[in-house]
Amino acid sequence: MADLKEFQRKMEKTLEVLASDFGAVRAGRANAQVLDRIVVPYYGVDTPINQVGTISSPDPRTLVIQPWDASLLKQIEKAIQTSELGINPQNDGRIIRLVFPQLTEERRKDLTRQVKKYGEDSKVAIRNVRRDAVDFVKKSQKKGEMTEDDEKKAEKDIQDLTDKYIKKVDEMCAKKEKELMEI
DSSP states (O other), X not given: OTTHHHHHHHHXXXXXXXXXXXXXXXXXXXXXXXGTTOEEEETTEEEEGGGTEEEEEEETXXXXXXXXXXXXXXXXXXXXXXXXXXXXXXXXXXXXXXXXXXXXXXHHXXXXXXXXXXXHHHHHHHHHHHXXXXXXXXXXHHTTSSOHHHHHXXXXXXXXXXXXXXXXXXXXXXXXXXXXXXX
């Protein structure tokens, strides 16, 4: 059924959001994605850090932020300090250096719980898409746009699609948890 493609796209979008959420979870090694949600005021507009400077990773545990406008150094430093990143930036007047310490066992467990919560939120979103799709099919059947047999087949297809995406969420969560627990 062509109309179910829209619901599949919504489920795919949920996976993209989950991947983005996982990118912001710090896993003990430097990853520029952890800065994606941190914004600084730039000419009166909240702007992501990656749009006001260059971010590089000279080694696996360090990120270096070099703003194009040196006057932003203090604001970037403050934005990182007030974020949930849990890293104290080092400002040398030209660049900001972020050194990612080895994660403690307790911090790993906290991050694992956060990953599980993201996974559960994604599963809820997928189930909501399933509910909307089933409602759509039932309405179509009531309007006479499809037979009861078509309705049953469509509902089975929707459930199969849902199961497939829930499995993908579980796989993504397991992979991220394994990454977090690596020492």
